Amino acid sequence: MKKENRVKKNKDFQEIFKKGKSFANRQFVVYSLRRPGQTHFRIGLSVSKKLGNAVKRNQIKRYIRQAFLELEDDLQNEFDYIIIARKPAADMDFFEIKSSLIHVLKLSKVLNVKKINKKLQ
Structure with missing residues (x-):
């Protein structure tokens, strides 16, 4: 994941939390905020110490980044995303x-569902 594609600053995180919309399932919470004119989506990750030691937390973050790289063509580019991992994600x-x-991401309606369904078949 390139540096310009990451949300790193606390100010940006707080803005996405306040103004963005959140969607969740048992494993993840996703906040998304539209940024008109942005050429590529940005992603911020939050994995709590409750999920395991540093090795496990970094593994979860690597998996999430790789999943986003594989879904890159199907995501809308004008968004910033924050992904918060919940406890069940540690065992996946x-x-x-x-x-x-x-x-x-389908729940949040930022994913092109038709393309995904074709890829899964």
Whole structure:
């Protein structure tokens, strides 16, 4: 994930939390905020210490980043996303995490559902 595609500043996180819309399932909470004129989506990750040690938390973050890279063509570019991992995500492998993210992004209506359905078939 390139530096310009990440949400890093606390100010940006707070703005997305306040102004953005949130959608959730058991494993993830996704906040999304439209940024008109933005050429590429940005992503911020939050994985609590309650989910495990540093190795496990970094593994979860790597899985989430990889899932977003694979879904890059199907996501709307004018958005900033914050993904908060919940406890069940610690016990999931990459494919389960990707499937769960697809589910929550469909709920938030930022994912092109037709393209995803064709890829899954």
